Amino acid sequence: MNDAVNSVWERIDKDRDFVIDLTRELVKIPSVNPKFQVDPEINREPEVQDVIERQLQSDGFATERWDVFPDRPNVIGEWEGSDEKSLILCGHIDVVPVGDSTAWDRDPFCADIDKGKIWGRGAVDMKGGVACCVAAANAIRAAGIELDGRLAIHSVVDEEAGGFGAMDIAKNRRLAKRAIIAEPTWGDVVAAEGGLTWVRVTIFGKQAHAGWRFNSIFPQPHTADRIEPGVNAIELATRFLNALREFEASRCRDHWHPLMPTGIATINPGVIHGGAGMGENGLPAVMSNAAMISDVVTIDLDYKFMPDERFEDVKAEFEDFVHHFAATDSWMRENPPKILWDLFDLNFPPMNTPVDHPLTLSLANRAGQVQATPPVIKGFEAVTDAAHYAGAGVDALIYGPSGDGFHANNECVDIESLVESTKVIAAAVIDNCGTK
Numbered sequence: 047m048n049d050a051v052n053s054v055w056e057r058i059d060k061d062r063d064f065v066i067d068l069t070r071e072l073v074k075i076p077s078v079n080p081k082f083q084v085d086p087e088i089n090r091e092p093e094v095q096d097v098i099e100r101q102l103q104s105d106g107f108a109t110e111r112w113d114v115f116p117d118r119p120n121v122i123g124e125w126e127g128s129d130e131k132s133l134i135l136c137g138h139i140d141v142v143p144v145g146d147s148t149a150w151d152r153d154p155f156c157a158d159i160d161k162g163k164i165w166g167r168g169a170v171d172m173k174g175g176v177a178c179c180v181a182a183a184n185a186i187r188a189a190g191i192e193l194d195g196r197l198a199i200h201s202v203v204d205e206e207a208g209g210f211g212a213m214d215i216a217k218n219r220r221l222a223k224r225a226i227i228a229e230p231t232w233g234d235v236v237a238a239e240g241g242l243t244w245v246r247v248t249i250f251g252k253q254a255h256a257g258w259r260f261n262s263i264f265p266q267p268h269t270a271d272r273i274e275p276g277v278n279a280i281e282l283a284t285r286f287l288n289a290l291r292e293f294e295a296s297r298c299r300d301h302w303h304p305l306m307p308t309g310i311a312t313i314n315p316g317v318i319h320g321g322a323g324m325g326e327n328g329l330p331a332v333m334s335n336a337a338m339i340s341d342v343v344t345i346d347l348d349y350k351f352m353p354d355e356r357f358e359d360v361k362a363e364f365e366d367f368v369h370h371f372a373a374t375d376s377w378m379r380e381n382p383p384k385i386l387w388d389l390f391d392l393n394f395p396p397m398n399t400p401v402d403h404p405l406t407l408s409l410a411n412r413a414g415q416v417q418a419t420p421p422v423i424k425g426f427e428a429v430t431d432a433a434h435y436a437g438a439g440v441d442a443l444i445y446g447p448s449g450d451g452f453h454a455n456n457e458c459v460d461i462e463s464l465v466e467s468t469k470v471i472a473a474a475v476i477d478n479c480g481t482k
């Protein structure tokens with residue numbers, strides 16, 4: 047096994063330019079996720095996939111390509127082999143917008159080499175990582191090594207806007223026992239990631255003219271000439287948000303995970319709409335008339351849960367909380383809030399791969415051999431495509447190069463880390479898949 051790894055590492059050293067050139071070629075093709083910015087000049091995911099598909103085919107992969115959304119293709123390449131030792135290498139080729147291009151020191155798609163880095167949008171997040179996966183396979187083939195287990199490379203779209211590319215694969219394609227997602231980890235091994243879903247809570251009040259609010263402030267008997275006051279949903283929502291903050295804090299106290307920061311189980315109220323009348327789109331119909339006592343408020347929550355929690359349990363716990371909150375008020379008891387899970391279909395299952403899993407150990411061990419800084423095995427605060435593989439029962443890990451400026455200006459990837467990640471990934475492939 048180590049002979050095979052050594053010969054592949056030699057290959058990678060001899061042909062360092064392979065991963066560098068490929069990264070640059072991918073960065074030069076702008077592939078901004080069209081969900082953020084529609085512009086044919088920069089929404090060029092198919093061209094990026096052309097490059098990857100061609101390379102995979104020339105390395106003997108059987109490829110498959112299909113549109114996840116119109117003109118937004120995923121590409122899969124597979125070398126056949128045993129299912130028992132099967133492995134997926136995955137990366138996304140969509141990138142976030144450039145933002146203010148005047149804040150960049152260079153053309154955001156120049157892919158120039160300077161100071162030991164490749165510069166440009168997507169360099170580190172994550173065309174560099176995709177190139178490492180392709181380069182690792184290329185080196186294995188060039189070294190004449192035949193794997194026992196099946197190796198697949200998944201080049202996916204739309205990670206930056208919900209992971210619908212990887213989700214499509216997780217639902218509809220043949221998977222593998224294990225997966226490495228080559229997002230930038232600065233050479234560390236990420237074994238855990240919390241789950242994430244978006245939830246909408248709709249709180250209902252009773253509409254009335256604001257002129258009768260005095261009846262809510264100083265309750266007075268309801269008489270023929272005195273209109274019954276409304277129930278202000280915005281005020282109920284503020285009470286709900288206060289209770290939610292307590293609930294969130296108690297969840298953060300009660301749940302912990304050795305690889306995650308303390309208090310990671312947060313519930314962020316990110317968007318709130320208040321107004322009158324329920325619109326067809328699930329939001330208040332009138333949101334511009336303060337003279338109405340509001341009867342509809344929607345609160346959209348970014349709901350994180352722990353790597354070792356089950357979504358079913360998370361759901362049940364929150365529904366219980368909302369139910370008991372509503373029970374504290376006679377109006378809400380009769381008119382309970384509504385809960386909508388997986389708003390906009392956003393749902394990232396948790397990932398919780400053991401620290402002593404063979405693939406975790408292989409990555410950590412190989413990274414320790416290759417990198418100047420030994421790797422740390424850790425958890426990740428946000429979510430990645432690894433979630434969709436983990437949710438489908440694949441043992442997933444995240445490992446990849448280092449850089450800077452992701453989702454910011456002056457994005458870059460460290461060239462040395464590209465070469466190192468290619469070596470580590472190639473060795474992990476050989477460790478996992480075995481050789482013939």
Ligand SMILES: [Zn+2]
Pocket residue numbers: 138171172205229
């Ligand atoms: Zn990414």
